[in-house]
Structure formats: C-alpha cells, structure tokens
Amino acid sequence: MGTILHWISSNQQMIYIVILMIFLGVEVIGRVPSVLHTPLMSGANAVHGVVIIGAIIVMGKAESDNYLALILGFLAVVLGTVNVVGGFVVTDRMLEMFRNKKTKN
Amino acid sequence: MQLLAVIYIIAAVTFILGLKMLSHPATARKGNLIAAAGMAIAIIGTIFLYEHDGRNLHNYTWMFAAIIIGSAIGTLAAKKVKMTAMPEMVSLFNGMGGACAALISISEFQDIGIEAAPGLHINILPEGGQSRLLIILLGLIIGSVSFAGSIIAWGKLNSRIKDFAFKGQHLLNILLLIAILFVAAYLVFNINDGNFYLFYFVFAASLLYGILFVFPIGGADMPVVISLLNSFTGVAAACGGFLYDNKAMLTGGILVGSAGTLLTVLMCKAMNRSLTNVLIGSFGASAATTGTKKEHGAYKEISLSDAAMVMAYAHKVMIVPGYGLAVAQAQHACHDLEKLLAEKGVDVKYAIHPVAGRMPGHMNVLLAEADVSYDNLLEMEEANEEFSSTDVVLVLGANDVVNPAAKNDPASPIYGMPILEVELAKTCIVNKRSMKPGYAGIENDLFFRPKTSMLFGDAKKVLQDLIGEIKNM
Known part of the structure; x- marks a missing residue:
C-alpha cells in the first residue's frame, strides 16, 4: 500500500496527464x-x-x-x-x- | 534538454489538434499533416537532444539506417496499397507499433537485470524498480497482444486466415489471460535470478493470447477489432511514456487509447451491437449453422440489356455499393455509369451503409477516389427515406447490409443491425459474383424476393457492359 501511494505521489503529473487525455480523447472525436x-x-x-x-x-x-x-x-x-x-x-x-x-x- | 521539453510540448499539442481536425471533413487532411509534423520534430528532437545519464544518444549509424529502412518500407507499403486493402494496411501498421512497444519492454528488462545484478542477484530491484518492472510488463503484454492480434486481423481481412473456433475457446482465453496477469504480478513482487525467465513466458503467452483473442471473431467484425487493438497500442505507447518520463509519448498514447476506444464503441453502435457481443459472439462461426437451414425459393436472373433498359428509363436509381465493388476495383466504372445515367435525366444517388465494405467509411473513401460527388452519397437514414420513391436499386457486391434477416429473423446473427431497406424500392437488381453467402456467411433472403433479380458477374465487367448497353440504346 505504501509503495502504491508513494508511486502515485511521485508520478502525480503523469497521472494527471492520463486522466485529462482520457477525457480529451473522448471529447475530441465525440461527433465524428x-x-x-x-x-x-x-x-x-x-x-x-x-x-x-x-x-x-x-x-x-x-x-x-x-x-x-x-x-x-x-x-x-x-x-x-x-x-x-x-x-x-x-x-x-x-x-x-x-x-x-x-x-x- | 530544455529545448527538448519545448519540442515535446509542441508535439503533444499537434497530436491533440491533429486528431481534432481529423474528425471534421474540411480540416481532416491538414490535421493529419500537423500531427505528422509534430511527430517529425519529436523524433528529430529525441535523436539529437535526448540525454541519458548526462550523455547524448549514440549509435547514430544504426539508428539512421533503421529509420531509413523503416521509412522506405512504410512509404512504399502505404503508396502501393490498393484502396481495397486499406483496412489490412492499417492493421499491419498497428501491429508494427505493438511489436515496437513489446521490443522496448524486452530491451528495458535486460537493463533492469544489469543494473540490479552485478552478482547475478536481481531479487533486489533498484529504487523504483518495482513500478518500473510493472510498467515494462504492462507494455510487453499490451504490445504483444496488439501485435499478434493485428497480424491475425490482417490475415483474416485478406482471407489468408480462415475463421476458426473450437469449443471452450473463450474459457481458454480467459484462463490464459488470468495466467498472464498472475505471473506478471508474481514477477513484480518476487523477481530473482531463479525466475526471471518467467518474463519470457509472459511474452510468449501474450502473443498466444493475441492470436486466440482475434481468431474466433468473425471476419465481418475485423474493423471493430482493429480499432480496439489500435487503442491497445496507444496504451502500450503510453507505458513507454511512464518508463522514460516522456510526456509526449504519454499524451499521444493515452489520447489514442481513449479516442480509439470511443471509436470502437461508435463502430459497434453503427452495427447496433455491443462490444461484448462482437468479442464473445463468434459471429462467423455461429452463422454457418443458422443460415443454411431455411428453404429458399428460386431466384431469377436478369439479362444485361434488360437491366440497362430498366435503369435508363427509370426516374430514380439508387446504387448500394459493398465490398464486391471494392474487390473488383469498379468505383470508376460505377461513376461512369452514374454520369451516363445522369445525362439521360435519371436521378442517381448512392446509399452508403455505415459498415459497408470492410471498414466504416470504406465506401466513402473508395467512391471519393472515383470523384463521385459528395452530395450524391446518402447516409443510411436518408437513403431509407428515399427508397420508397426509388425505381431501381442497384446493389453492387453488398450483401449483409441489405439482408432483411437483420430485421425479421431473430435467429440470424446479424439480427438487430440496421440495414438499407432496398425492398421498399420498385425493383432491385443485385450484382454478385455468385450465389455464395456474404462475408459474414449468412444466406440472404433478399435474393429470393419477387422484386429482386440477379445480375451475376464481376462488378467492374458488369458495369462496363451496362454502360455499353445504355450507350447503344
């Protein structure tokens, strides 16, 4: 558990990017x-x-x-x-x- | 290094912009070029500016040789491919990307061993080694599945590989997947010099899983599968982003992963099926048993001159293109016929089913190649409204998308898929090479209806003959 928390906190930026890109990807091609x-x-x-x-x-x-x-x-x-x-x-x-x-x- | 960060930001923005523009007809081409430009600077920037342990990259000779070879193969393949084979090509390229991701993981795994084990002890991973190994394994699994699956999809699309399913296959697949994940998890926590070879088990098992995953899925559903594998490769690329703390890779990868997943769902929607149904349904395999049992009456044939006559004196003709048109490369002949009929005052339109051909939009691309005007292409809903006022429907090598079984036979594997309701028209002429069932392997009741007449032959030849007949009239 500790390692997971540590990993998340040390990779914050990357995780933010992942989350934002998931929504952006859906948004970008939503009405193709x-x-x-x-x-x-x-x-x-x-x-x-x-x-x-x-x-x-x-x-x-x-x-x-x-x-x-x-x-x-x-x-x-x-x-x-x-x-x-x-x-x-x-x-x-x-x-x-x-x-x-x-x-x- | 600072300049490289700027370059990666620009690249990430071009990927987003590119995809955005790709989803609008007017800006699509520019969007593709913008994304390509972003990719080019990202690649060049990485080659010359990336620093590993404070040193620039080396092995430039090898690297440029690889890039030149890859570019040559890629350009040639992309330029030479026929419009009909476009879907296969995308699948193949996708497989290359997956393989690339898997190879990166394998190579990085060697490094983990070397860093951690001067004395052959890799049970103690370096700082952050565990999460690194996890990412490496993820990239390996997803990349390998994507590679193997894409190759199978490629083989299926060009009919090198036949549909193949056996009892209990889904169970085997699930067990295999569980085994892969279990071994991978075990490795992350317990890797040592005695069990690191399990890494290669994960690699081999993932390849096998990719093969088994795509094998039972019917050929008609390949576009959906390719789109799904496409988003897999995106996620595999994103794993690389985590591995190298590279935001351009992460942005591009996740963006494709998410957009690709949505696109997959959209494609399923166009066929009125759920993704699970596509993946578990074993479309082609079950179709063989359900389709052939029913008794059919006789079909009737129409001669070329009669067909020409009927069309030349019609008010409104609707052309329904399908894969047969693509195979015969008959798009130009089709456009010629359309022009000729239009000169005679016939109102000619095309009815495009969203999944006609081997990929959504396949027919649009094909007809666009032959300069068919955009305004003459009707989407399914529009076309279905117009069929009742249409005199002649000419079905060119389409089958499943006009199969009435989708509407009235709940036992049919395509039941529920929206179809082009060509029966509403006064007459229907169906051009096919033979009476063989279509790609999904389902008999088509339409051919035996009283309003339907068959015109056998290769689409291109038939169209050219029709043009000749009409000209001689």
Missing part, C-alpha cells in the same frame, strides 16, 4: 461523421507511433558492444518508423481523395 471513421482510425494509428521515441532511446543508449540491445533497438526503430511513416502516408492518401472532390463542388 461515419465517413471519417476509417481515416480517423488510420490517423490515430499513426499518432500512437509516438512509441518510436522509446525505440530511439533504447537504441541510442545501448552500449556499442551490447549486441542484444542494439538488435532489439534496431528492430524496434524499424517497426516504429514503419508505423509512423506508413500511418501518416496512408491517412494522407485516403484524405487526398476527399479533398479532390471537395474542391470540385
């Missing part, structure tokens, strides 16, 4: 038209690619002779980049089609 479900899902998919920051840190702090860490980090960075880059590009491709038609109308 069903037309945009797919692009929105794809965009959100790209945003959680932020996990790549962790991968970069893992990779960058590994000692140059620690091959296990290097390989794990390398793989993580590759996968994370695929997620981020692929995610944003695919979303843009979907939305590009929407925009073309909009300007024509």
Whole structure:
C-alpha cells in the first residue's frame, strides 16, 4: 500500500496527464461523421507511433558492444518508423481523395 | 534538454489538434499533416537532444539506417496499397507499433537485470524498480497482444486466415489471460535470478493470447477489432511514456487509447451491437449453422440489356455499393455509369451503409477516389427515406447490409443491425459474383424476393457492359 501511494505521489503529473487525455480523447472525436471513421482510425494509428521515441532511446543508449540491445533497438526503430511513416502516408492518401472532390463542388 | 521539453510540448499539442481536425471533413487532411509534423520534430528532437545519464544518444549509424529502412518500407507499403486493402494496411501498421512497444519492454528488462545484478542477484530491484518492472510488463503484454492480434486481423481481412473456433475457446482465453496477469504480478513482487525467465513466458503467452483473442471473431467484425487493438497500442505507447518520463509519448498514447476506444464503441453502435457481443459472439462461426437451414425459393436472373433498359428509363436509381465493388476495383466504372445515367435525366444517388465494405467509411473513401460527388452519397437514414420513391436499386457486391434477416429473423446473427431497406424500392437488381453467402456467411433472403433479380458477374465487367448497353440504346 505504501509503495502504491508513494508511486502515485511521485508520478502525480503523469497521472494527471492520463486522466485529462482520457477525457480529451473522448471529447475530441465525440461527433465524428461515419465517413471519417476509417481515416480517423488510420490517423490515430499513426499518432500512437509516438512509441518510436522509446525505440530511439533504447537504441541510442545501448552500449556499442551490447549486441542484444542494439538488435532489439534496431528492430524496434524499424517497426516504429514503419508505423509512423506508413500511418501518416496512408491517412494522407485516403484524405487526398476527399479533398479532390471537395474542391470540385 | 530544455529545448527538448519545448519540442515535446509542441508535439503533444499537434497530436491533440491533429486528431481534432481529423474528425471534421474540411480540416481532416491538414490535421493529419500537423500531427505528422509534430511527430517529425519529436523524433528529430529525441535523436539529437535526448540525454541519458548526462550523455547524448549514440549509435547514430544504426539508428539512421533503421529509420531509413523503416521509412522506405512504410512509404512504399502505404503508396502501393490498393484502396481495397486499406483496412489490412492499417492493421499491419498497428501491429508494427505493438511489436515496437513489446521490443522496448524486452530491451528495458535486460537493463533492469544489469543494473540490479552485478552478482547475478536481481531479487533486489533498484529504487523504483518495482513500478518500473510493472510498467515494462504492462507494455510487453499490451504490445504483444496488439501485435499478434493485428497480424491475425490482417490475415483474416485478406482471407489468408480462415475463421476458426473450437469449443471452450473463450474459457481458454480467459484462463490464459488470468495466467498472464498472475505471473506478471508474481514477477513484480518476487523477481530473482531463479525466475526471471518467467518474463519470457509472459511474452510468449501474450502473443498466444493475441492470436486466440482475434481468431474466433468473425471476419465481418475485423474493423471493430482493429480499432480496439489500435487503442491497445496507444496504451502500450503510453507505458513507454511512464518508463522514460516522456510526456509526449504519454499524451499521444493515452489520447489514442481513449479516442480509439470511443471509436470502437461508435463502430459497434453503427452495427447496433455491443462490444461484448462482437468479442464473445463468434459471429462467423455461429452463422454457418443458422443460415443454411431455411428453404429458399428460386431466384431469377436478369439479362444485361434488360437491366440497362430498366435503369435508363427509370426516374430514380439508387446504387448500394459493398465490398464486391471494392474487390473488383469498379468505383470508376460505377461513376461512369452514374454520369451516363445522369445525362439521360435519371436521378442517381448512392446509399452508403455505415459498415459497408470492410471498414466504416470504406465506401466513402473508395467512391471519393472515383470523384463521385459528395452530395450524391446518402447516409443510411436518408437513403431509407428515399427508397420508397426509388425505381431501381442497384446493389453492387453488398450483401449483409441489405439482408432483411437483420430485421425479421431473430435467429440470424446479424439480427438487430440496421440495414438499407432496398425492398421498399420498385425493383432491385443485385450484382454478385455468385450465389455464395456474404462475408459474414449468412444466406440472404433478399435474393429470393419477387422484386429482386440477379445480375451475376464481376462488378467492374458488369458495369462496363451496362454502360455499353445504355450507350447503344
């Protein structure tokens, strides 16, 4: 119990962020038209690619002779980049089609 | 380091703004670009400004090689993918993110061991080690489930993996989940050099759970599952945020976790089902037994020239697109037919079911690609009001979304799902490749109704032939 309380008090800021983001996430996409479900899902998919920051840190702090860490980090960075880059590009491709038609109308 | 803090704040704001703008049609594209820009500065900032133990990061060669490889794969995959395969692509990318989170956890676990155990004793964790291990395990479990589940969802969507369920599967899943959580909790409190290998048990079991979790869910429900796994990966990313005290990761991760969960619920609502029903229901598996038993009368076919005639002389034609249209890449042919009929004075509209295709909004994206005007796309409620004044409904490769069983057969697995009530129209022409049941594996009574006539063939070919017939008239 003591450890849990200690953990909560030492991570206050983070916990506040978690709580606020939960409500914000609901608020932000609350009234999305069903037309945009797919692009929105794809965009959100790209945003959680932020996990790549962790991968970069893992990779960058590994000692140059620690091959296990290097390989794990390398793989993580590759996968994370695929997620981020692929995610944003695919979303843009979907939305590009929407925009073309909009300007024509 | 101070500059990096500013960069992370900017990144967090762009994620929020980006998602906000993504949920409005007019600003969506800009929103995506803003979020991408925020991500780019966050990545660059981390590479050059992040300090670990007072030192900058190193291994730049490896790092840039990885980023270049990842960007190349990501860009190529995203550019090359066909519009029909878009949902699979999102699932695959999501899996990559999950795998990334799991790998981070595995790597960080090595560090916990090293820091705590010069003499092979990791039973005494360093200060704050317990909560650190907890976060690592959480990231590992969620990331692995998300990765394995996404890969299965990807396989199911492109039909590489068939639906598969066995008796007691749900029970097995629950037991497995309990085992994972139990072992993880045990590790947090009792880790030592004799049992640290259990960490890899948690990893393997989580992968297995991800597979078993998605396996029994019917292919038609994959969009919901992908959206759910998407929010899982968000939470896994947020675990990274706790691990590195990184607020950008935390903001982005939780934001996606929460928005993704809401989106999942919205999608379920569009199908008039609850999330539990989707996850436990074993849609496809139970459908096989319920659908085929009923006796059906004969269906009637219509010739191309008759179909062309009926449409050309109609006042109002409603097109109901479905996955068949997407598979045949017939969106352009469809738009051509629409233009041709419009020239002849026919009022042509599209009736879009929210879950037509493999993902909500799939049809909108597809038709938008073919330059179909936004104003001609009717959402389900609008369309249902207009069917009674419609002369001809042309169903292009849609099946479950026009299945009357959803309204009048309580035994049907799709009972309760709102459908497009095409029966209200004077005639209904259904284009399908064959009489095989649709993706959910359910027989469709509509095809045997007196007002319905079938026009077999590949959607694109049929549409092109129809255009030819109408032009020759």
